[in-house]
Amino acid sequence: MNRQTSLDFRTNAASAIKDAALRKAMRNATDTFGTKRTVAMESVDFSALREKASAIRMEVLDNLPAYIAHFTTQATQAGANVHRAADAAAANSIIADILRSNNVRMVAKGKSMISEETHLNAHLEKEGFEIVETDLGEYIIQLEGETPSHIIVPAIHKNRQQVGRLFADRLGVDYSEDPQVLTKIARRVLREKFLTADAGISGANFALADSGSLVIFTNEGNGRMVTSVPPLHIAILSIEKILPSLADLPTFMRLLPRSATGQMITSYVSILTGNRKAGDATGARELHIVLLDNGRSGILKGDCREILKCIRCGACMNVCPVYRTVGGHAYGWTYPGPMGIVLTTLLTGMAASHPLVDASTLCGACNDACPVKVPLQEMILRQRIRRVSEGFSPASVSMGMHLFGLAVKSPLLFSTGERLAGRFWSVLRSAGGENVAGRLPLPTKLPFSRRMP
Amino acid sequence: MHVQLFGTCLVNTFFPGVGEAVVRIFNRFGVEFSFPKEQTCCGQPAYNAGYIPEAKGAAEHFISAFGGSNDLIVTPSGSCAAMVKHHYPELFRDDPVKLQAAEQVAGRVYELSQFLVNVLKVHETDLTGSGRVTYHSSCHLTRTLGATQEPLALIQALRGVEFVPMPDATRCCGFGGLFMAKLPEISMAIADDKAESIIATGADTVTGCDCGCLMNIADALGKRGSSVKVKHIAELVAEGL
Numbered sequence: 001m002n003r004q005t006s007l008d009f010r011t012n013a014a015s016a017i018k019d020a021a022l023r024k025a026m027r028n029a030t031d032t033f034g035t036k037r038t039v040a041m042e043s044v045d046f047s048a049l050r051e052k053a054s055a056i057r058m059e060v061l062d063n064l065p066a067y068i069a070h071f072t073t074q075a076t077q078a079g080a081n082v083h084r085a086a087d088a089a090a091a092n093s094i095i096a097d098i099l100r101s102n103n104v105r106m107v108a109k110g111k112s113m114i115s116e117e118t119h120l121n122a123h124l125e126k127e128g129f130e131i132v133e134t135d136l137g138e139y140i141i142q143l144e145g146e147t148p149s150h151i152i153v154p155a156i157h158k159n160r161q162q163v164g165r166l167f168a169d170r171l172g173v174d175y176s177e178d179p180q181v182l183t184k185i186a187r188r189v190l191r192e193k194f195l196t197a198d199a200g201i202s203g204a205n206f207a208l209a210d211s212g213s214l215v216i217f218t219n220e221g222n223g224r225m226v227t228s229v230p231p232l233h234i235a236i237l238s239i240e241k242i243l244p245s246l247a248d249l250p251t252f253m254r255l256l257p258r259s260a261t262g263q264m265i266t267s268y269v270s271i272l273t274g275n276r277k278a279g280d281a282t283g284a285r286e287l288h289i290v291l292l293d294n295g296r297s298g299i300l301k302g303d304c305r306e307i308l309k310c311i312r313c314g315a316c317m318n319v320c321p322v323y324r325t326v327g328g329h330a331y332g333w334t335y336p337g338p339m340g341i342v343l344t345t346l347l348t349g350m351a352a353s354h355p356l357v358d359a360s361t362l363c364g365a366c367n368d369a370c371p372v373k374v375p376l377q378e379m380i381l382r383q384r385i386r387r388v389s390e391g392f393s394p395a396s397v398s399m400g401m402h403l404f405g406l407a408v409k410s411p412l413l414f415s416t417g418e419r420l421a422g423r424f425w426s427v428l429r430s431a432g433g434e435n436v437a438g439r440l441p442l443p444t445k446l447p448f449s450r451r452m453p
Numbered sequence: 454m455h456v457q458l459f460g461t462c463l464v465n466t467f468f469p470g471v472g473e474a475v476v477r478i479f480n481r482f483g484v485e486f487s488f489p490k491e492q493t494c495c496g497q498p499a500y501n502a503g504y505i506p507e508a509k510g511a512a513e514h515f516i517s518a519f520g521g522s523n524d525l526i527v528t529p530s531g532s533c534a535a536m537v538k539h540h541y542p543e544l545f546r547d548d549p550v551k552l553q554a555a556e557q558v559a560g561r562v563y564e565l566s567q568f569l570v571n572v573l574k575v576h577e578t579d580l581t582g583s584g585r586v587t588y589h590s591s592c593h594l595t596r597t598l599g600a601t602q603e604p605l606a607l608i609q610a611l612r613g614v615e616f617v618p619m620p621d622a623t624r625c626c627g628f629g630g631l632f633m634a635k636l637p638e639i640s641m642a643i644a645d646d647k648a649e650s651i652i653a654t655g656a657d658t659v660t661g662c663d664c665g666c667l668m669n670i671a672d673a674l675g676k677r678g679s680s681v682k683v684k685h686i687a688e689l690v691a692e693g694l
Contacts, residue, residue, distance in 0.1 A: 014638040023642075321625040321643045322636075358636055361629030361643075362501055363592035384503030393503070401499055405507030409514045414493040418466045436634040439641075439672040441467050448465045448472035452458075452488040 006332035036262020074212030078274025112203025149328030200226035233284030531594025582611035
């Protein structure tokens with residue numbers, strides 16, 4: 001299990017940078033997604049589509065309690081049991097209770113970042129349940145004992161040779177680095193699990209208020225197996241995933257896959273409404289939907305509420321120069337990259353995460369990529385302001401900024417500061433190549449201002 | 454035409470040659486200018502670090518140093534221009550009086566290449582240069598100011614220069630102001646990727662509109678032992694005058 005924390009971001013990142021395989025894998029994957037995304041976007045009017053998507057998401061957030069109530073009524077009417085969980089512990093215990101009362105032993109699990117946020121697997125394993133991740137990437141990292149390093153490509157940091165060795169080690173198969181062979185091996189193992197699992201647990205990309213439906217986008221088909229083969233299906237999702245109606249879905253069907261993997265559409269789009277009734281061909285006989293808050297109602301009241309528009313496509317991390325260099329584990333919590341900086345600091349608090357607010361060059365590439373127009377760059381700035389006001393900015397930085405604030409108002413003080421810095425430059429430079437001075441040129445002896453008439 | 458020149462603290466301390474290149478360009482094209490002596494820094498380091506009172510202090514000082522005039526304010530930095538143009542009004546959005554002053558200054562500020570192309574139309578005159586030149590499209594210039602075409606228009610107007618585009622020219626170089634000091638390992642790794650892209654173009658010179666980024670890129674190129682020269686766009690244009 002990777003035990004990196006957000007507080008150690010700099011150390012985590014520095015060691016990730018030394019991992020040549022990780023850096024190469026990150027570069028290849030993010031470049032590929034970038035290229036495919038550009039091509040896929042050519043077939044739509046991205047700027048019009050994201051305006052529309054943003055407006056839909058914002059309208060939901062502005063009326064979220066009403067939408068949750070409506071979704072709950074409709075889903076219940078369709079035969080689902082809807083549970084509200086205030087926090088991670090509540091969600092985990094609701095799910096454990098459902099599994100226990102159904103005498104479940106083994107669970108086939110579809111991909112869900114919300115379950116990562118609540119550490120659901122660890123909780124259920126402690127309670128004695130066997131949990132098998134069935135998304136290929138999730139399966140790989142489960143075997144490795146890792147957490148996802150990307151919200152839609154959990155094993156993005158691994159290359160096929162590493163996966164080949166992992167499968168040979170853990171599954172007792174012959175080593176292969178052929179992705180097709182490896183996929184076939186996983187399919188063989190997982191097929192058995194789908195057929196024998198007592199329950200399926202999934203996430204959901206969206207929930208539709210007017211019909212009480214869940215919407216799941218997948219490429220591997222495991223989402224359908226998990227939600228329809230076992231007799232019991234539990235879906236866990238956060239409260240902000242709601243869309244008003246089925247009529248709103250096409251906008252997101254166009255935007256989400258294009259933004260995520262650069263696909264026009266995912267291989268499977270499943271819309272699940274209620275449990276299986278007499279005469280229905282598919283579906284779980286018993287369906288539970290767990291709606292997780294875990295701090296989101298609080299975010300909704302603050303100045304970063306727009307982060308809840310996020311549809312978890314990962315485009316912001318794919319284009320982020322920091323993320324593509326250090327990978328996702330360095331961020332130390334569930335969500336990496338620009339959206340991760342904002343969500344982690346909001347959901348876990350500054351005390352547990354303040355170094356993350358520095359993990360951005362403020363280049364703004366995330367703002368341009370976001371399909372629902374979340375102003376990520378501005379939110380990272382807002383979190384930096386919050387870090388200062390909550391007292392988590394290092395004393396040396398605060399002192400420096402205080403002096404800067406004084407000097408910047410006086411040309412005399414400012415130029416004295418510049419001269420002093422110049423005087424000690426050689427000392428700073430000799431202190432080592434990684435400090436700032438070592439990377440800057442020597443200050444000029446005659447500043448530009450003194451060359452001006 | 455009369456303008457005010459905002460040199461920026463990086464030019465003042467590290468790259469006076471860039472400022473002098475701007476002056477040569479102004480002289481060549483008959484632009485009269487003043488250099489307000491009270492100018493210091495636009496306050497971006499404080500703003501980006503979340504120190505709002507300090508950033509407001511810098512902004513108020515800038516507004517008073519450049520105030521009382523309707524001249525355009527020209528600066529050889531996309532990042533500093535973006536600070537004044539977009540973030541000053543945000544800083545004072547709850548104070549109508551100061552907001553008006555901030556907007557007045559914001560409306561007058563031009564990044565150098567925008568001024569040269571959109572106002573002076575320098576790219577339509579006879580400019581010369583030499584060699585193979587590639588261009589790094591710095592982040593705030595590109596994404597905050599939206600100056601995606603002006604620097605290219607200038608480079609392509611230089612007779613004798615072969616322009617070679619850089620793949621992912623708009624990808625960040627890893628400078629990020631204080632970012633380079635706070636997370637130097639990441640900053641250097643990102644800059645190294647940028648240096649690799651630059652070297653792969655086969656250009657002998659890389660240019661851009663921001664001294665901070667160019668400084669970071671020069672360091673990364675130097676670490677690779679590259680002979681690619683790093684020049685601010687003002688220097689590139691001034692050389693051929």
